[in-house]
Amino acid sequence: MDTVLSSSSYLVVRSSLRSVRAGTSPSKLYSATASFSFTASINGLRRNHLPPLRSLTPAVPKLSIRCGEGIKEIKESEFRSTVLESNRPVLVEFVATWCGPCRLISPAMESIAQEYGDRLLVVKIDHDANPQLIEKYKVYGLPTLILFKDGQEVAESRREGAITKPKLNEYIDTMLETISVA
Numbered sequence: 001m002d003t004v005l006s007s008s009s010y011l012v013v014r015s016s017l018r019s020v021r022a023g024t025s026p027s028k029l030y031s032a033t034a035s036f037s038f039t040a041s042i043n044g045l046r047r048n049h050l051p052p053l054r055s056l057t058p059a060v061p062k063l064s065i066r067c068g069e070g071i072k073e074i075k076e077s078e079f080r081s082t083v084l085e086s087n088r089p090v091l092v093e094f095v096a097t098w099c100g101p102c103r104l105i106s107p108a109m110e111s112i113a114q115e116y117g118d119r120l121l122v123v124k125i126d127h128d129a130n131p132q133l134i135e136k137y138k139v140y141g142l143p144t145l146i147l148f149k150d151g152q153e154v155a156e157s158r159r160e161g162a163i164t165k166p167k168l169n170e171y172i173d174t175m176l177e178t179i180s181v182a
Contacts (some may be wrong), residue, residue, distance in 0.1 A: 001174035054142040059122040070113025073124045076133050082123060089120050089179060091172070094134065096127040102143040108165040116172060145171075149179045 019052055070141050071093075074082050082130055083090045095102040111120035127142060137146060137153070140160070147157035 060095045061083075070117050071110055071122045071124055073126065075125075075132045076108060079125070079130075079133060082121075083148050086148070089122055089176065090148045092146045092148060093122065093124045093152070094127055094137075094139045094142060095124050096142055096144070099127075099142045104162050105143060105168070108168050109162070111165065112168055112172060115169075116176075119176060120172065145173045153180055 072082070083092060091112075093102075095106075109122065109124075113120075117124075127139065133139075143160070143162070145157075145159040145163075146153040154175060155176075159171060161173060163171065
């Protein structure tokens with residue numbers, strides 16, 4: 001007879017069954033069946049009922065988009081007044097809570113917002129909460145950065161994917177030079 005011993009931290013199965021090997025012909029299937037008799041044993045004492053099992057899946061934390069001091073999260077309703085009617089350039093970052101690269105560049109974006117705060121406004125837009133903006137500006141990858149000046153998207157300012165802080169500084173400097181010359 002086979003025995004199963006269990007506690008909250010491990011499960012031991014003792015079996016007197018021999019291992020089954022396949023025969024010489026691979027075209028034939030060999031199978032073995034076994035029946036187990038289960039007896040609950042905790043610390044060597046038999047019990048008829050075990051305490052209920054805890055859930056094996058950990059609680060999933062609810063993620064949210066957090067903004068540092070220099071970054072403001074906006075919604076579709078604020079887009080016109082904050083971005084299109086702004087009298088200084090606006091860098092829009094399209095992000096999502098489930099996006100790993102978005103979380104990866106978040107500290108760099110906060111740093112950029114503080115460094116360029118006098119020349120540039122930085123805002124975040126949640127991809128999932130603002131589907132009309134996503135469709136209008138054809139945001140296909142995340143994170144997406146788009147620079148706006150005088151209510152228009154600056155030509156060739158769109159950038160998708162994670163970016164390092166030095167590359168981000170280079171990108172911002174180039175874009176600001178482009179719009180000041182134009």
